[in-house]
Structure formats: structure tokens, C-alpha cells
Amino acid sequence: MTDVEDKQGVRSAHEVLSWSRFGVEPALRSAVDRLPESMRTIAGYHFGWRDEHGQVTGGNGGKAIRPALTLLAAEAVGGVAAAAMSGAVAVELVHNFSLLHDDVMDHDTTRRHRPTAWSVFGINSAILAGDSMLMLALDVLADSGHPTAQQGVRMISVAVQALLDGQAADLAFEERGDVDLLECVKMAEGKTGALLGCACEIGALFGGGNPDQVAHLRGFGEALGLAFQFADDLLGIWGDPEVTGKPVFSDLRNRKKSLPVVAALNSGTEAGRELDLLYHSDHPLSGDDLRRAADLVDLAGGRAWSQARADDLLSRARGHLVAAEPTARAAAELDAVAELASHRDH
Numbered sequence: 513m514t515d516v517e518d519k520q521g522v523r524s525a526h527e528v529l530s531w532s533r534f535g536v537e538p539a540l541r542s543a544v545d546r547l548p549e550s551m552r553t554i555a556g557y558h559f560g561w562r563d564e565h566g567q568v569t570g571g572n573g574g575k576a577i578r579p580a581l582t583l584l585a586a587e588a589v590g591g592v593a594a595a596a597m598s599g600a601v602a603v604e605l606v607h608n609f610s611l612l613h614d615d616v617m618d619h620d621t622t623r624r625h626r627p628t629a630w631s632v633f634g635i636n637s638a639i640l641a642g643d644s645m646l647m648l649a650l651d652v653l654a655d656s657g658h659p660t661a662q663q664g665v666r667m668i669s670v671a672v673q674a675l676l677d678g679q680a681a682d683l684a685f686e687e688r689g690d691v692d693l694l695e696c697v698k699m700a701e702g703k704t705g706a707l708l709g710c711a712c713e714i715g716a717l718f719g720g721g722n723p724d725q726v727a728h729l730r731g732f733g734e735a736l737g738l739a740f741q742f743a744d745d746l747l748g749i750w751g752d753p754e755v756t757g758k759p760v761f762s763d764l765r766n767r768k769k770s771l772p773v774v775a776a777l778n779s780g781t782e783a784g785r786e787l788d789l790l791y792h793s794d795h796p797l798s799g800d801d802l803r804r805a806a807d808l809v810d811l812a813g814g815r816a817w818s819q820a821r822a823d824d825l826l827s828r829a830r831g832h833l834v835a836a837e838p839t840a841r842a843a844a845e846l847d848a849v850a851e852l853a854s855h856r857d858h
């Protein structure tokens with residue numbers, strides 16, 4: 513098949529994400545069905561399948577970007593998406609475990625346009641449901657019968673350790689006034705880059721890729737994951753809550769050392785110094801303070817710097833994608849998903 517013929521039928525990023533959401537959901541639901549009822553109820557609510565009373569609802573379980581990467585990575589190495597389905601379910605379970613816990617830690621009350629699970633079911637129940645989803649991810653891989661399942665379990669466990677380390681750094685930074693850009697980027701690589709890297713890595717592994725392809729696709733996912741976090745931090749300050757489904761300014765209110773904020777604090781500008789005083793004041797930040805903080809991040813160059821870094825990371829991701837020698841259609845679709853993920857509005 514020529515390159516041109518092979519690229520026929522390339523889907524847009526939105527079509528790929530919808531394919532991923534609907535393709536993975538049956539396997540995700542049947543995995544969640546194996547949980548004890550108390551955990552299943554909370555997981556079903558968090559994925560948007562049921563309301564807080566257990567009634568069936570329309571569902572909004574998120575964008576499904578990680579499973580999309582897993583399935584496409586399998587196709588990129590010449591395999592079929594179905595071979596990587598257990599990997600796709602596992603990464604989505606890990607991601608959702610981390611969201612359940614993150615909402616507790618950040619005291620966030622809204623996610624995906626709904627009250628967060630902890631604010632409906634209580635903190636303890638949400639933590640336990642998150643733990644339960646994490647263990648289920650390993651169970652799904654162990655049960656997959658895939659010849660490289662053991663390697664897949666190891667990939668997930670390495671990524672989860674990096675994610676935990678990144679989250680620990682994120683929380684520790686809230687108490688520190690001297691966070692530099694290097695450590696902030698390292699934190700984001702752990703918190704977000706590792707799991708997107710793993711999503712691609714496990715897809716390439718289960719799709720039958722050779723070690724070079726698996727490594728390059730992991731590199732693609734890691735670079736993309738960091739770009740994704742830059743985009744997330746920008747949306748946390750300048751996103752439209754009607755579109756993101758999350759309240760704006762939550763990061764600023766929690767005095768998070770997000771990437772644009774740390775860039776502004778380290779900018780050596782007058783705006784950066786004013787932001788420092790505001791961020792490290794001992795009074796709760798008012799609505800006016802939060803709006804001023806957002807303006808200061810912008811004036812100090814934190815917004816423009818973050819957008820430029822997201823662009824650089826997208827180029828780095830593309831370099832890895834080409835080096836993985838992917839099949840043409842999957843490459844075009846991975847590229848489109850990468851573009852969307854680093855310049856997204858939700």
C-alpha cells in the first residue's frame with residue numbers, strides 16, 4: 513500500500529476521541545462491574561454513567577485522550593487497536609483514580625460539569641473508590657491474557673510511581689516560596705507526562721512494536737503529556753468554566769505553583785514581584801486578588817512563555833513520532849490528537 517492510500521480515511525482528532533470514548537466504554541464498564549457495590553456506585557457516578565441516586569444518566573467520563581493514545585499507538589506499530597484494549601482501560605482507570613484523589617487534595621467541588629465524587633459521597637469513600645480503581649487497572653492487565661501483560665503491569669506501576677512523586681512535589685510546592693522552573697517542569701513531567709507516556713508505550717507494546725518503536729512512542733506521549741499540562745495550567749487561569757466544566761482560578765486560590773505562575777514568579781519583572789507578594793500574603797485571596805493575580809501572571813510573561821513551551825513540546829513529540837516509523841494513518845491521527853491536546857479549550 514502506498515503512503516497516500518494508507519492515509520485514506522484519516523479521522524480528525526475529535527472523531528478519534530469519540531471513537532476512543534465509545535470504543536473503550538464497554539470494556540471499562542465491564543471492568544467497573546467487577547468492583548464491590550460501594551465502589552462501583554462511586555466509579556459509575558465519577559464516569560457520569562449514573563447520578564448520585566444510582567439512576568442512569570447520559571455520561572461524561574472525560575475526553576478519553578489516554579485510551580485514544582493507547583489504541584492509536586498499537587495501530588502505529590502495525591497492530592490492531594483491539595490488542596491494546598486492556599492497556600487502554602488500565603490507563604483510563606489509573607487516570608480516574610488520580611482525579612478522584614486530586615479533587616480531595618485540592619478541595620475541588622466541580623469536575624466534568626458535576627459535583628466531585630468526594631463532595632457527594634464523602635472524602636473517605638472517594639479515596640477508597642480511587643484506590644479500588646487503581647487496583648482494578650492492574651487486575652485488567654493481569655486478566656488480559658496478553659503475552660506481554662507482565663511488562664504492561666510494570667509500565668503502569670512505573671508511571672504510577674512517577675505520578676505520585678509529581679503529585680507529592682505539587683503539594684509540597686504550595687508551601688514553598690522559592691520553586692524554580694526546572695523543578696516545576698519536573699513535577700509536571702511526573703504528574704502528567706508519565707501517564708501519557710505510558711499510555712503510548714503500553715499501546716505500542718501490546719500492538720507488537722519493536723523496542724525502538726515502544727521507546728519513541730513513550731517519548732512522544734511524555735512530551736505530549738507535558739504540553740497537555742501546560743495547556744491545563746493555562747485553562748486553569750484563562751479557561752471558560754462553561755467549557756472546561758471546572759471552576760476557574762482554583763489553582764490560584766490554592767496558591768498552586770502551576771507552570772505559568774512559576775514562570776511569572778521567576779521572571780524578574782515588577783509584575784512577578786507583585787504576584788509574589790500577593791501569592792505569599794497570609795490572607796485568603798478575594799475575587800479581586802485572583803483577577804489581579806491572573807493579570808500579573810500575564811504581564812510577567814507567564815502566559816506567553818507557557819504557550820511557547822507547549823508549542824516546543826509539540827515539536828518534540830512530533831520528532832519522536834516520526835522516529836517511531838509509524839503506519840501513515842495512525843501517525844496522522846496521533847499528530848492530530850497531539851495538536852488538539854496541546855492547544856485545547858477543555
Ligand SMILES: CC(C)=CCC/C(C)=C/CC/C(C)=C/COP(=O)(O)OP(=O)(O)O
Nearest residue numbers: 574575576610611613614676679703704744
Ligand atoms: C496521585 C494524584 C492525586 C495525582 C494527581 C495527578 C493529576 C490529577 C494530574 C493532572 C493531570 C491532568 C491534566 C488531568 C486532566 O486530564 P483530562 O483533561 O484528560 O481529564 P478528563 O478525563 O476529564 O478529560
